[in-house]
Amino acid sequence: MAHVASLLALLLLLVDGCALFAQSLPQRYRDAGEIRWGADAEGGAPFVFVDPNNPRGGEVGFEVDLATELGRVLGVRFRRAQVPYESLVQVLDRGDCDIVLNGFEATPARQALVRLSRPYYVFQQQLSVGAKSTDVRSLDDLVGKRVGVLGQSQSHQLLLERPGIEIVVYESNVTAYEDVVNGRNAASLADVPIARALRPMFPQLRDVGEPFGAYHYCLGIRRSEPELQRALDAAIGALLADGSLERIYRRWSLWTDAQRQLGDPAVANAYVDTAGSASPAGSGAFDWGMAMALLGEGALRTFGISVVSFALAVLLGMAVALWRLHGPRPLRWLAVVYVELLRGTPILVQMLLLYYGLGSIEWLQLGAVEAGVLGLALNYAAYEAEIYRGALLAIPRGQREAAMTLGFTTAQMLRHVVVPQALRLSLAPSTNDFIALFKDSSIVMVITVVELTKQYQMLANQSGRFIVLGLVTSGLYLAMSLPLAFLARRWERAMERDHA
Amino acid sequence: MISLRAVTKRFGERTLFGGFDLDLAPGKTTVLMGRSGSGKSTLLRLLNQLERHDAGTLRCGELEIPAGLPHGEWQRRTLQLRRRTAMVFQSYQLFPHLSVLDNVTLAPRVVRGAERSAIEAKARELLAQVGMAAAAERFPARLSGGEAQRVAIARALATDPEVLLLDEPTSALDPNSTADVVAVIADLKRRGMTLAMVTHDPDLGRSLADQLVELPRLRG
Numbered sequence: 001m002a003h004v005a006s007l008l009a010l011l012l013l014l015v016d017g018c019a020l021f022a023q024s025l026p027q028r029y030r031d032a033g034e035i036r037w038g039a040d041a042e043g044g045a046p047f048v049f050v051d052p053n054n055p056r057g058g059e060v061g062f063e064v065d066l067a068t069e070l071g072r073v074l075g076v077r078f079r080r081a082q083v084p085y086e087s088l089v090q091v092l093d094r095g096d097c098d099i100v101l102n103g104f105e106a107t108p109a110r111q112a113l114v115r116l117s118r119p120y121y122v123f124q125q126q127l128s129v130g131a132k133s134t135d136v137r138s139l140d141d142l143v144g145k146r147v148g149v150l151g152q153s154q155s156h157q158l159l160l161e162r163p164g165i166e167i168v169v170y171e172s173n174v175t176a177y178e179d180v181v182n183g184r185n186a187a188s189l190a191d192v193p194i195a196r197a198l199r200p201m202f203p204q205l206r207d208v209g210e211p212f213g214a215y216h217y218c219l220g221i222r223r224s225e226p227e228l229q230r231a232l233d234a235a236i237g238a239l240l241a242d243g244s245l246e247r248i249y250r251r252w253s254l255w256t257d258a259q260r261q262l263g264d265p266a267v268a269n270a271y272v273d274t275a276g277s278a279s280p281a282g283s284g285a286f287d288w289g290m291a292m293a294l295l296g297e298g299a300l301r302t303f304g305i306s307v308v309s310f311a312l313a314v315l316l317g318m319a320v321a322l323w324r325l326h327g328p329r330p331l332r333w334l335a336v337v338y339v340e341l342l343r344g345t346p347i348l349v350q351m352l353l354l355y356y357g358l359g360s361i362e363w364l365q366l367g368a369v370e371a372g373v374l375g376l377a378l379n380y381a382a383y384e385a386e387i388y389r390g391a392l393l394a395i396p397r398g399q400r401e402a403a404m405t406l407g408f409t410t411a412q413m414l415r416h417v418v419v420p421q422a423l424r425l426s427l428a429p430s431t432n433d434f435i436a437l438f439k440d441s442s443i444v445m446v447i448t449v450v451e452l453t454k455q456y457q458m459l460a461n462q463s464g465r466f467i468v469l470g471l472v473t474s475g476l477y478l479a480m481s482l483p484l485a486f487l488a489r490r491w492e493r494a495m496e497r498d499h500a
Numbered sequence: 501m502i503s504l505r506a507v508t509k510r511f512g513e514r515t516l517f518g519g520f521d522l523d524l525a526p527g528k529t530t531v532l533m534g535r536s537g538s539g540k541s542t543l544l545r546l547l548n549q550l551e552r553h554d555a556g557t558l559r560c561g562e563l564e565i566p567a568g569l570p571h572g573e574w575q576r577r578t579l580q581l582r583r584r585t586a587m588v589f590q591s592y593q594l595f596p597h598l599s600v601l602d603n604v605t606l607a608p609r610v611v612r613g614a615e616r617s618a619i620e621a622k623a624r625e626l627l628a629q630v631g632m633a634a635a636a637e638r639f640p641a642r643l644s645g646g647e648a649q650r651v652a653i654a655r656a657l658a659t660d661p662e663v664l665l666l667d668e669p670t671s672a673l674d675p676n677s678t679a680d681v682v683a684v685i686a687d688l689k690r691r692g693m694t695l696a697m698v699t700h701d702p703d704l705g706r707s708l709a710d711q712l713v714e715l716p717r718l719r720g
């Protein structure tokens with residue numbers, strides 16, 4: 001009997017070329033002739049990336065090769081869809097890609113949200129520190145220290161399980177390493193494949209301890225598609241059996257002895273049962289109290305950052321407007337350049353320059369919150385300056401003359417007559433800017449500050465509760481901006497009354 | 501008190517007046533009259549340097565402001581000149597963000613550093629003098645034109661000027677308000693204040709003037 005079966009398999013192989021498992025694939029994928037795999041090319045080497053030394057070569061990476069091989073055995077084309085790493089699960093659920101294939105670690109949070117295929121790679125964790133660091137030898141030495149990790153990653157999960165470590169969450173491993181090099185953080189924890197791939201970029205870093213743990217990269221599949229999961233499991237099994245996986249991993253220097261565990265039934269079946277359970281494992285356990293506390297904390301931080309940066313923006317904006325109108329010539333030019341430069345470039349770039357650009361110069365290094373506040377203040381000051389300039393110009397010349405004929409110096413005239421009136425005129429437009437700042441302040445998340453929007457993103461990504469958490473978050477923003485909007489309207493009406 | 505010697509004022513190619521002499525006698529009222537465009541307001545504004553002259557010299561006691569001073573020096577001397585004079589404008593120019601009382605006390609506080617309490621009594625006196633004592637706490641937007649102009653006069657007097665310059669002080673006012681303001685000006689004249697006033701109202705001009713200066717029609 002066994003002979004007949006293997007003979008049949010051999011026959012099939014000959015007849016059907018390579019598409020061994022095409023029949024097991026759900027009909028809709030066979031009809032479409034393709035499977036869209038979601039991945040973030042910004043995540044970089046070695047997963048899927050554009051080789052900087054060969055930018056015309058298109059996307060490469062061990063997962064590009066893996067996708068090609070999976071396509072071969074399943075008899076469909078694998079087409080990549082660009083999806084931000086932190087949104088992989090949501091985009092999969094929305095149906096904008098069919099599977100996730102992107103160093104997708106089998107964290108408990110994800111096990112609750114999606115089906116996971118059998119693991120196709122076993123990875124370990126690597127701790128890295130600055131070249132001069134001597135006091136960190138393992139995770140145990142990190143208590144009380146700042147440690148950078150990629151958000152939503154296995155490394156993140158690992159640190160969360162160890163109290164006392166100050167976790168700084170990044171959207172990219174590159175910036176996480178950057179902040180170890182410039183001394184902001186004591187260490188960074190990352191998956192070994194990432195650590196190896198990025199090592200040439202960061203010769204100043206040193207790996208400490210041996211790689212540890214054994215974790216799995218799996219494909220992510222929608223909960224509603226068990227057939228697709230079975231087909232992909234079979235395809236991975238086939239690639240493991242015929243040596244294709246080993247070939248790919250050796251080509252990318254990713255082969256380790258740990259990969260032999262992939263054939264172990266315990267590993268192969270690790271996620272068969274948990275995945276796809278209608279009620280996700282974390283669902284009953286989702287701690288609403290904790291979530292609300294975290295959102296409240298985020299809201300407080302957003303409020304603090306916004307208030308402080310707007311206060312600075314008002315002061316600096318007024319100074320810039322006065323320089324532009326009344327300063328000596330060089331200062332006037334400087335004011336013009338300042339306004340045009342800050343208005344004409346994206347705040348995102350300004351923020352990254354301020355934090356990572358200046359971060360490489362030791363005595364100019366700012367903490368994340370300080371850099372965030374300063375970045376917002378500098379940017380908004382340019383807009384405030386234009387509001388104030390308009391308001392200053394709107395004060396009639398006769399007012400200035402009246403002050404001058406009373407014997408005021410220019411400074412006294414500005415201080416007692418012109419600026420107070422200009423401030424009143426700019427109160428309403430300025431308040432509108434303040435409201436905008438509350439929402440724009442979420443930009444500071446790009447430099448690792450966890451404020452309200454970022455906190456929402458993290459909680460929603462972990463739990464999948466986008467709607468309820470989103471409503472709560474929106475409510476918190478409204479609670480901050482509505483009173484201001486109310487004030488702005490009252491001031492506007494008062495102004496109309498005064499000038500009637 | 502203030503004198504102009506051989507003063508010339510040009511606007512681009514046009515000469516508004518050339519080689520002009522003027523003396524404001526202490527305690528006397530000088531009225532500048534002329535058609536619109538004759539430069540009578542410009543002449544008044546030369547007296548406190550809201551307009552700069554292109555030739556000639558302005559004197560105020562020992563203070564001398566010749567034409568063509570470097571900016572910094574001109575600024576320094578002009579500040580002194582302005583601290584000895586005060587001006588009342590056709591359009592009042594009260595500070596809208598301040599109450600009537602604060603309008604009057606602001607300059608003494610800012611320029612001379614006077615204490616608010618000390619200057620307040622005097623400010624109320626001045627407001628009483630112009631018939632506006634009851635309006636001390638009101639804001640300029642709530643005043644009629646005549647009331648605003650009387651407050652403006654009180655504001656000017658609060659700096660203890662040696663000369664008060666009045667630029668068409670009644671031109672924006674209705675007849676009743678004009679009468680109120682003229683009464684205040686006449687009262688100042690009686691008290692021996694040195695006044696210089698621009699007006700296009702011949703009756704008003706002749707009734708107040710000790711010295712009447714008629715500016716000729718602008719030369720082409």
